[in-house]
Amino acid sequence: MLFMSSAAWSQSANDWESGEQIFGKICQYCHTQGVGPVLTDRNLPPVYFTTIARNGLNAMPAFRPTELSAADLEKVAAYLSQSASERNQ
Numbered sequence: 001m002l003f004m005s006s007a008a009w010s011q012s013a014n015d016w017e018s019g020e021q022i023f024g025k026i027c028q029y030c031h032t033q034g035v036g037p038v039l040t041d042r043n044l045p046p047v048y049f050t051t052i053a054r055n056g057l058n059a060m061p062a063f064r065p066t067e068l069s070a071a072d073l074e075k076v077a078a079y080l081s082q083s084a085s086e087r088n089q
């Protein structure tokens with residue numbers, strides 16, 4: 001179970017993916033299903049996402065660099081941080 005999850009996370013860590021796609025593959029299944037709080041449209045700074053994704057928070061798992069690269073994490077954080085202003089433009 002843990003191994004399979006890690007493999008799925010690693011597979012999604014491709015350079016050509018956008019922050020939105022990475023979010024869809026790695027974060028969405030918890031964060032749009034009521035397991036974790038909604039993350040989009042919250043005006044949270046990118047460092048909030050990178051810090052919690054790397055360290056975890058209670059029931060939220062920590063993502064290691066082998067599961068979610070620094071570059072991909074930056075993209076997800078930028079996408080989530082900007083999700084409000086993009087929608088309201």
Ligand code: HEC
Nearest residue numbers: 026027030035036037048049052053057058059060061076
């Ligand atoms: C296995 C389910 C799961 C996955 C996958 C997951 N999260 Fe979470 N996340 C949670 C839960 C549960 C919480 C609530 C933790 C708490 O407050 O006790 C949370 C909380 C958070 C918070 C804090 C939200 C707030 O309102 O303060 C952030 C930021 C966050 N997650 C980012 C991410 C990002 C970015 C990803 C993808 C890289 C991700 N999460 C993937 C379950 C998950």
